[in-house]
Amino acid sequence: xxxxxxxxxxxxxxxxxxxxxxxxxxxxxxxxxxxxxxxxxxxxxxxxxxxxxxxxxxxxxxxxxxxxxxxxxxxxxxxxxxxxxxxxxxxxxxxxxxxxxxxxxxxxxxxxxxxxxxxxxxxxxxxxxxxxxxxxxxxxxxxxxxxxxxxxxxxxxxxxxxxxxxxxxxxxxxxxxxxxxxxxxxxxxxxxxxxxxxxxxxxxxxxxxxxxxxxxxxxxxxxxxxxxxxxxxxxxxxxxxxxxxxxxxxxxxxxxxxxxxxxxxxxxxxxxxxxxxxxxxxxxxxxxxxxxxxxxxxxxxxxxxxxxxxxxxxxxxxxxxxxxxxxxxxxxxxxxxxxxxxxxxxxxxxxxxxxxxxxxxxxxxxxxxxxxx
Amino acid sequence: xxxxxxxxxxxxxxxxxxxxxxxxxxxxxxxxxxxxxxxxxxxxxxxxxxxxxxxxxxxxxxxxxxxxxxxxxxxxxxxxxxxxxxxxxxxxxxxxxxxxxxxxxxxxxxxxxxxxxxxxxxxxxxxxxxxxxxxxxxxxxxxxxxxxxxxxxxxxxxxxxxxxxxxxxxxxxxxxxxxxxxxxxxxxxxxxxxxxxxxxxxxxxxxxxxxxxxxxxxxxxxxxxxxxxxxxxxxxxxxxxxxxxxxxxxxxxxxxxxxxxxxxxxxxxxxxxxxxxxxxxxxxxxxxxxxxxxxxxxxxxxxxxxxxxxxxxxxxxxxxxxxxxxxxxxxxxxxxxxxxxxxxxxxxxxxxxxxxxxxxxxxxxxxxxxxxxxxxxxxxxxxxxxxxxxxxxxxxxxxxxxxxxxxxxxxxxxxxxxxxx
Numbered sequence: 152x153x154x155x156x157x158x159x160x161x162x163x164x165x166x167x168x169x170x171x172x173x174x175x176x177x178x179x180x181x182x183x184x185x186x187x188x189x190x191x192x193x194x195x196x197x198x199x200x201x202x203x204x205x206x207x208x209x210x211x212x213x214x215x216x217x218x219x220x221x222x223x224x225x226x227x228x229x230x231x232x233x234x235x236x237x238x239x240x241x242x243x244x245x246x247x248x249x250x251x252x253x254x255x256x257x258x259x260x261x262x263x264x265x266x267x268x269x270x271x272x273x274x275x276x277x278x279x280x281x282x283x284x285x286x287x288x289x290x291x292x293x294x295x296x297x298x299x300x301x302x303x304x305x306x307x308x309x310x311x312x313x314x315x316x317x318x319x320x321x322x323x324x325x326x327x328x329x330x331x332x333x334x335x336x337x338x339x340x341x342x343x344x345x346x347x348x349x350x351x352x353x354x355x356x357x358x359x360x361x362x363x364x365x366x367x368x369x370x371x372x373x374x375x376x377x378x379x380x381x382x383x384x385x386x387x388x389x390x391x392x393x394x395x396x397x398x399x400x401x402x403x404x405x406x407x408x409x410x411x412x413x414x415x416x417x418x419x420x421x422x423x424x425x426x427x428x429x430x431x432x433x434x435x436x437x438x439x440x441x442x443x444x445x446x447x448x449x450x451x452x453x454x455x456x457x458x459x460x461x462x463x464x465x466x467x468x469x470x471x472x473x474x475x476x477x478x479x480x481x482x483x484x485x486x487x488x489x490x491x492x493x494x495x496x497x498x499x500x501x502x503x504x505x506x507x508x509x510x511x512x513x514x515x516x517x518x519x520x521x522x523x524x
Numbered sequence: 525x526x527x528x529x530x531x532x533x534x535x536x537x538x539x540x541x542x543x544x545x546x547x548x549x550x551x552x553x554x555x556x557x558x559x560x561x562x563x564x565x566x567x568x569x570x571x572x573x574x575x576x577x578x579x580x581x582x583x584x585x586x587x588x589x590x591x592x593x594x595x596x597x598x599x600x601x602x603x604x605x606x607x608x609x610x611x612x613x614x615x616x617x618x619x620x621x622x623x624x625x626x627x628x629x630x631x632x633x634x635x636x637x638x639x640x641x642x643x644x645x646x647x648x649x650x651x652x653x654x655x656x657x658x659x660x661x662x663x664x665x666x667x668x669x670x671x672x673x674x675x676x677x678x679x680x681x682x683x684x685x686x687x688x689x690x691x692x693x694x695x696x697x698x699x700x701x702x703x704x705x706x707x708x709x710x711x712x713x714x715x716x717x718x719x720x721x722x723x724x725x726x727x728x729x730x731x732x733x734x735x736x737x738x739x740x741x742x743x744x745x746x747x748x749x750x751x752x753x754x755x756x757x758x759x760x761x762x763x764x765x766x767x768x769x770x771x772x773x774x775x776x777x778x779x780x781x782x783x784x785x786x787x788x789x790x791x792x793x794x795x796x797x798x799x800x801x802x803x804x805x806x807x808x809x810x811x812x813x814x815x816x817x818x819x820x821x822x823x824x825x826x827x828x829x830x831x832x833x834x835x836x837x838x839x840x841x842x843x844x845x846x847x848x849x850x851x852x853x854x855x856x857x858x859x860x861x862x863x864x865x866x867x868x869x870x871x872x873x874x875x876x877x878x879x880x881x882x883x884x885x886x887x888x889x890x891x892x893x894x895x896x897x898x899x900x901x902x903x904x905x906x907x908x909x910x911x912x913x914x915x916x917x918x919x920x921x922x923x924x925x926x927x928x929x930x931x932x933x934x935x936x937x938x939x940x941x942x943x944x945x
Contacts, residue, residue, distance in 0.1 A: 253533070257536065257537060260742075261540045261742040262742070264720070264742040264743055265742040265743075265744060265823065267719065267744075267745075268719060268848075268851070269821065269823060316821075316824055316835075316836075319836070319839075321836055321838050321839065325836075325837075402837065404836060405824065405836040406824075407823045407824065408824075409742070
């Protein structure tokens, strides 16, 4: 029964990756695909990816095997110390991957008309497919190497899309700010990965994060676990715009509206939350880090509620600031349900943020979103 | 309850992927839920308001307004049984520049309420009585109907339909059908300039296409509005009937044979020239300098405090037209052709300093189409110069679609001769 699951997940992740390779490769050799091909190609591949991941989710539920590690071969000969393409599938990762593909597909359809005839159309779609590939890799990553590649794809495409209108100084300087914060976050992430590998002797996420109590089983002491957890929390705080790093989020609204919606309204902003969910067993080994993280998130939640300027997308950005804060505080497996439930609602920000529907007034929605759920 | 949050995906998918369907659905909701009729109250309400101007019009005011409109467009003694007064407006779901497609004369208002008020005034028995006493009889067999055309999705909304007397109903039905055909054809002609509308679509799909654009959240160009405008013809409509003008002309009705002293022409030019010149120059400058005079591309625009748009989260307020509105425009000086007598035109222009400055400083071209001879005279600083046409007018048999089908760019004016069969 694992064979169809293996294939489905490979298709789900591989099709957007292939599209990214095609669009990016064609651009590299200066043979950009025309708009009338890019649009339908993206639509088809996003639909395939979403359908495959949904089927994988259903199949996984049907088999009911729990967490499974799918391996697609190693890049280097020795398993020990080698780098392999491994996907870790369970309820959480498949649901998050399917949701990401669905939302990215909707946003791609929106962007296809929104960026019609725009000079940066091709660049936008290269970056969007890079983002989707990265997001899916983060979702189903089975080892630290895959996770890090996905994490980098998401961060790089995000910064480049903030600078999409690179003829405008404000956009470029804001993109630089985003990029800087992301590098800090990435450095923390990389340090955590290296430390994990050094201390635990493996980079497989299934061993590290997958089972409760696994961390102690593979010899992580409380102190080491705490250090790694703090690094992880720094990585997550940078990516999800939590307190010390939160200033980049309103600035990131310089990019085209649909990309702002998919990055800072729904998916990218939650990659950090997702990572913490993944690391829940490890975090439980490190009570010190937990406490610190919790207090930080309280600050963040409070901070996000203040100061709503009368500018729509920025209001939305500040709401977003508050939301991951609350999300991070929950940190339980039900979060995936929560995410599935609220992400569609927030992607509806897409019209609201993009778009000046005259009748709606931001303060009201601000109050609604600030209400504790 | 949160378990049902995913249901929010349904309207999201519907609105993003199938804008036309969602526009249908919203229209169904609207027609079933809003049924109350409204009426305009045009009569003057107070004798002496404490502050400000009077609200409403006296019968005298109304009679003067009706008389002026009928005289200006030259139909005072040749009214048909049913007169449609159609204003225009542009209504789209996601467009901070929507009002730039509305009336250029009043800074972006819609014409529907004015059309409705004019029709109501002209139908008012007190107004008709007053006008008849002054030598402008409106027969009892004439009825005015106000309407508004939404230039974006080509909907025509009629006002006060329930007040139309039973005698006029068959005629009104005929007019409605004619307008329905016209709006389908107009949608098709307009669609040839939209890249996203493929050549192989059937003409019937064009109306659905423009309706989808109006309802599409992701659509930065709901319509092209006045883009490509190049000239304005002020004269009798028989002069332009049967011509394919590629939607590039402002057509203003004026009958020089009923205006011997130029009084009507003076009124028309005073109203029309600043408006069309303003529209033309707005498109001109937004095209030649999109970042300076225009407001650049729409994509990073944010609506700020419902006051204006700015780029991203920090910029000046952007004025002018966005690139998506003017990208198909051809920056040219507006040519205004006035049918009538050269001397009268020269006198009217000299008497109006604002028009005279526009002409003298070459912001617009002005030319006179001689009523009797049909010759075209260009107004230069030295006087009128006879204009020799460089190309003969092509004649195309069939309908407009026979000329524009399958063509995307600018098209030369042609004369369309219907094929009888």
